[in-house]
Amino acid sequence: MIVTVDTTGVAAGDVVAVARHGARVALSDAAIEAMARSRAIVDRIEASGRPVYGVSTGFGALAGTPIATPRRAELQHALIRSHAAGVGAPMPPEVVRAMMLLRVRSLALGLSGVRPDLAQAMVALLNADVVPWVPEHGSLGASGDLAPLAHCALVLLGEGWVLGKDGSRVAAADALREAGLEPLRLAAKEGLALINGTDGMLGMLLLAIADAGHLLAMADVTAALAIEAMLGSERPFLPELHAIRPHPGQAVSAANIHRLLQNSAIMDSHRDDLAHAVQDAYSMRCAPQVAGAARDTLDFVTATAERELRSVVDNPVVLPDGRVESTGNFHGAPLGFAADFLAIAAAEVGAIAERRVDRLLDVTRSRQLPPFLSPDAGVNSGLMIAQYTAAGIVAENRRLAGPASVDSLPTSGMQEDHVSMGWAATRKLRTVLDNLTSLLAVELLSAVRGLQLRRPLTPSPAGRAAVIAVEEFAGQPGPDQFLAPIIDQARSVVAGRALRARIEEAVGALG
Structure with a gap:
């Protein structure tokens, strides 16, 4: 079975199929085009030099800190490393696979400003059955599942750990090499787009x-x-x-x-x-x-x-008209209540x-x-x-x-105060x-x-x-x-x- 992620997302049954039954994942042409259009807007914003949260500023309580152009890629990598701060036993593979598919779904909607390569890299992890080691503790459910998603994203960079078939902890670099996959370099906005959202709790x-x-x-x-x-x-x-x-x-x-x-x-x-x-x-x-x-x-x-x-x-979110607007849609209250x-x-x-x-x-x-x-x-x-x-x-x-x-x-110096x-x-x-x-x-x-x-x-x-x-x-x-x-x-x-x-x-x- 192949689950194709489109600009309309995926169905609940698709998530179960990928998480539990090893269904393969593909991106539709429309999703790839939507991500490319969204990325072009981010590239224009970055070239303009105007301050935009997540593109040219710090994060959370550091949102007012400007980041110079040469350091913006470094910012995205630093974000992933610092947010991969979970502790405890690893989450079951079905939960991690569900979370990864849902993150691909989120990117494929075309409002995150990322390159299609980013979503393709996560699809490649799913299809190779490379399961990141995601510790059970770390998420507060806002700004979404930051720490769990960061542990997933870190593997894309060739860092962190993955879950071995015997339950052991394996270096991500070794796992990528064995699967024939290359580590990814992030561009502006992409680190943030990998970790903001409700994908873990929704999965x-x-x-x-x-x-x-x-x-x-x-x-x-x-x-x-x-x-x-x-x-x-x-x-x-x-x-x-x-x-x-x-x-x-x-x-x-x-x-x-x-x-x-x-x-x-x-x-x-x-x-x-x-x-x-x-x-x-x-x-x-x-x-x-x-x-x-x-x-x-x-x-x-x-x-x-x-x-x-x-x-x-x-x-x-990167809107089609070129605006980049902050939202609170990552807040997990609807899912937590449910x-x-x-x-x-x-x-x-x-x-x-x-x-x-x-x-x-x-x-x-x-x-x-x-x-x-x-x-x-x-x-x-x-x-x-x-x-x-x-x-x-x-x-x-x-x-x-x-x-x-x-x-x-x-948390976050009272920026994330609920x-x-x-x-x-x-x-x-x-x-x-x-x-x-x-x-x-x-x-x-x-x-x-x-x-x-x-x-x-x-x-x-x-x-x-x-x-x-x-x-x-x-x-x-x-x-x-x-x-x-x-x-x-x-x-x-x-x-x-x-x-x-x-x-x-x-x-x-x-x-």
Whole structure:
């Protein structure tokens, strides 16, 4: 697959394809022409001698310092070296690749005043799979992701580090030589154009959106399996009950759960028992209200990210009429708010899943299932400690759901006196979603154990598919096993697409 970067930018799916699946990148002729026109304006400004921020002045609090013409290229290189000041473990390759593609996208819009060679050099890094070593700490989300982007830009100069295939830190000069690439010399304005913008936080947000969409569908699956295993009622998920509270995500989630519970001998066994399940617990009955609200949150976040994909976030921008204007478009508030909002929603989807796990394991509330889902409880503890693990993760997600975007700290001699913390917001969102994967894995394992213990009654088609998938690595209920690798396998099932595909084959596509 080849992703072509045009003057209209790229799509969210393009970012995922390049970041995760190794898609190659190309620049359209129109993008190359737009960059060349923009560069010609910068060349004319530089020749005129008039002071313009980022071209003939210093940066940030040093914006009033004029830079002599012979030193302007030196200024751009010094900017990259000084701003590549991050610390900590390296960011995952998928995040760095997403960030690099989005920086190419920004340059290709033709308002940054850079030579096409600059964007071509970054495309060459992507296509050679040279991944800069970008430390996890350094960005405040304004003026964009300065430090992370500077670590990427430094590699273009043949300096800094790249991430080796074994996770080691490799000198950029050696990596470029091995890939057959030459270091780049920057011209006026180009260093600044490489580091101003929201590309890191937007890249992480787009990857998170892709993960969250799948996890919310799987949350409906694991909720339905748990409700079935606990002899819950399907009636709270009837469409007419959700039409009277018309939140779109809630309707989708309820329809998913209702469909997943059909054609089940387990559900048939108590459907006509008027004394049974007059009202299920909130964690069962209100599953669509929580997961549906998360779906609506995800829709808002997706719309925000799509707008950002169409945005020019450089500073200053070179307008077609020859003006060079300073902007605040690099400020990451829209993305920071969105990431914090989605982290809150995902944390609650995980929290309600843990409550269903606890109910499945509690002999006083699980409707005749054995204690902790062990057929020989006492000698065996069953899934008791798996619920402890889930509870600990829920507690961590509650801490991570605290918003990063309200925690501004002033920098650059009070020139940058309000920052977004969008990088921190999107980083912790990734952790929340990874934790949600673990919580749904524990619910999947617990629900399948419950369905197995309802035999000889047979579960729904979705339940049968889940039982088959889990039995491959967890076997039948019985003596205690080493649980950590089993939970890890369940995580892979939740994160993967195979079980969902088998379920959708049986019941139709999930919303």
